[in-house]
Amino acid sequence: GAGVSQSPSNKVTEKGKDVELRCDPISGHTALYWYRQRLGQGLEFLIYFQGNSAPDKSGLPSDRFSAERTGESVSTLTIQRTQQEDSAVYLCASSQNLAGAQYFGAGTRLSVL
C-alpha cells in the first residue's frame, strides 16, 4: 500500500477484555516495529520483526502483550486482560531495511474503561 495502515483507529474496551490491533506495513518493507505512546509521554518500543528472524520482544511490558507477523506482511498486537494503564496510542512502523527510516501509521488509540 501507499503507507502504513493501522486498524482500528480507535478502540474502547472494558477492563479485562482482550484486544487485537492490526498493522499493514508498506509493501516490500521487511522490518516492522510496534511502539506505545502514553498521553503526554514519548514513544516506547514494544516489539520488532525482521524477515524470518526471531522477533525482538524486549520492549513488551508484560506477558499480557504478544504480537505476530505473517511473513513480511500484516502484524497483529494482542493485549490480553486489558488494564487501565494499557490506555495509549499504539503505533506501528515499517522500514525497507534495518538502516532505513521508519514510516509510521496513524496509530490505534486504545481506551480501557
Add this chain to the structure above:
Amino acid sequence: AQSVTQLGSHVSVSEGALVLLRCNYSSSVPPYLFWYVQYPNQGLQLLLKYTSAATLVKGINGFEAEFKKSETSFHLTKPSAHMSDAAEYFCAVSDQASGTYKYIFGTGTRLKVLA
C-alpha cells in the same frame, strides 16, 4: 546504551521567527538520527534523517538539522516559522548496537507558533 535528550518540552516562537529545537544524543557507535513531526491525532511524519553522509541535512517543510559530533547534537532549525509548524517534534536515534535498529525517542518538544 544509546539515548536522546530533547531540551525544552514546550517552545514558543512568533510567526516568521527562527525555530530551534534541541536534541542531544548518546551513542557508542556512529549514530543514525531522525526528526519526526506529529500533528494532533496523527502518526509521526519523517522530517529528515542523518545516516553518516552530509552533516547538514535538509528535510521537508523547510526544516534542516546539523549533526555535530563534538557536541553530540542534532538540533532542528527552520529560518521562518509558519503557523502550520505548530506540532510536536520528536528526535530519535536508531539502536544499532542491539541489531534491531529500533528507535529510541526523546520525550518530544511541542512547538507553538504565535501570530
